[in-house]
Amino acid sequence: MIVSLEKGFVFTRGVKTASNSMRATLEPFRRPFESSLTARMGRKGLGLYQTWPFVNFYANPHRPLVYAAHVIPPRLFASFYKFGVVREPVSWMTSVYKHWLTRWSKSERSIRTFEDFVHYWTGFRSYTQALQFVDLQGHFLADEIGRFENLLGFHEHVCQRLGIQRDLQRLNATPDTVRVEVTARARSLVEKLCYLDYEIFDFENLSEPIMDIQLDETISAELRRRLRCYGGVSYDPWASSYSEVALGTA
Numbered sequence: 001m002i003v004s005l006e007k008g009f010v011f012t013r014g015v016k017t018a019s020n021s022m023r024a025t026l027e028p029f030r031r032p033f034e035s036s037l038t039a040r041m042g043r044k045g046l047g048l049y050q051t052w053p054f055v056n057f058y059a060n061p062h063r064p065l066v067y068a069a070h071v072i073p074p075r076l077f078a079s080f081y082k083f084g085v086v087r088e089p090v091s092w093m094t095s096v097y098k099h100w101l102t103r104w105s106k107s108e109r110s111i112r113t114f115e116d117f118v119h120y121w122t123g124f125r126s127y128t129q130a131l132q133f134v135d136l137q138g139h140f141l142a143d144e145i146g147r148f149e150n151l152l153g154f155h156e157h158v159c160q161r162l163g164i165q166r167d168l169q170r171l172n173a174t175p176d177t178v179r180v181e182v183t184a185r186a187r188s189l190v191e192k193l194c195y196l197d198y199e200i201f202d203f204e205n206l207s208e209p210i211m212d213i214q215l216d217e218t219i220s221a222e223l224r225r226r227l228r229c230y231g232g233v234s235y236d237p238w239a240s241s242y243s244e245v246a247l248g249t250a
Contacts (some may be wrong), residue, residue, distance in 0.1 A: 001057040001068065004029040007162045009081040010068050013061050014132050015237045016095040017085040017148050020171040023061075025155065029164070034058055062237050064132045065141040070233040082141055083158065086129045086210070087148035088203045089194035090187055093118060093127070098178045115186040122193055124241045129197050131227050131235060138220030138227070140213045149206040157209060196222060 002011040007029045013019035033039050034056045042054035049055065055071050057063065065084075069077050087095070097117045111117050121127065133142040146154030155168040191198065196219065201210055215223070230240040 001060060001063045002026045002030045003057045003068065003072070003080075005031055007164070008079060009083070009162060010065065010072075010077070012063070012065050012068070012082070012084040012132050012142075014084055014086060014129055015062060016092055016099060017087045017129075018151050018171075019061070019085065021151070021169050022085065022155065022158075024169045024171055025159065025164070025166040027058075029162075030058055060236070064134075064227075064235050064237075066135050066227065066235065067233050069135060069141055081143055081161065083144045083146065084132055084142060085146045085148055085151065085154065086132075086197070086201055088206070089127075089129070089197050090182060090190045091148070092129065093121075093190050093194075094180050094182060096121065097180055101178055113186070114180050114182055115189060118186060118189055118193070126226070126230050126235070126237050126240060126242070127193055128223070128226055129194075130200050130223055131230065132237065134220075134223050134227060136224065136227065136232060138215065138222070138224035140215070142213075143211065145201070145210040145213075147206050147209070150208075153207070154209055 001013060002023065003009075004026070009026070009029075011022065011026050013023065031053075033053055035058075039054050039056070042048040042051075043056065046054075050071060052071050052073060057068070060067070065082055068082075072080075086092075094114065097114055100117065100121070111120055133140055133145060135141050146158070152168055155166075159166055197203075199219065200213065200215065227235060229242050231243075234240070
């Protein structure tokens with residue numbers, strides 16, 4: 001996550017949505033106080049890790065907007081331009097799988113196919129990208145959400161809005177040599193699991209940023225339930241495990 005006082009924005013970094021490429025553009029404008037001696041002393045000496053202005057957002061790259069809303073003073077948070085990026089779920093899950101193959105595949109030898117991985121990953125990790133952008137009531141906090149499929153266009157849009165000039169870099173991309181077979185059955189499984197993202201983000205239209213999202217109460221309630229089960233304000237898409245205990249239903 002990158003918070004900028006200079007440019008007035010909060011960028012929440014979704015998993016495998018080219019967030020490193022966006023980070024490279026936005027990082028020069030992050031709060032310098034986060035890495036200052038005063039801030040480090042406040043965190044380490046006084047335990048002010050979760051207290052504004054000492055909190056180090058940059059060291060928690062994939063924290064969601066609900067975390068920023070919890071830490072940043074309300075009026076200041078409301079004044080910020082809040083944004084991130086989402087990706088079509090099958091493409092997204094495939095990229096997560098490729099990333100996993102290059103780093104952790106030796107630890108789970110029972111996983112031999114993409115479908116195996118989907119069952120494995122969704123058994124304990126979040127597979128709902130929308131959780132990156134909502135509050136504890138399941139309502140959207142983001143002003144705009146770009147599409148990975150049109151990343152260059154969204155990058156240009158963000159740069160124009162913030163008044164900066166930067167080229168989009170290609171960083172931390174999954175190696176093209178990693179091949180994944182996505183069967184019809186595996187695709188259907190992902191589409192079923194990620195139905196909320198499909199319904200919310202309209203992946204039929206991949207060109208325009210997503211804004212002014214209004215959800216019916218049924219969808220908001222399910223987002224609220226999922227976010228709380230993954231830790232609420234402590235949610236981290238790479239680290240948080242699902243727990244019904246969070247809702248007292250176990």
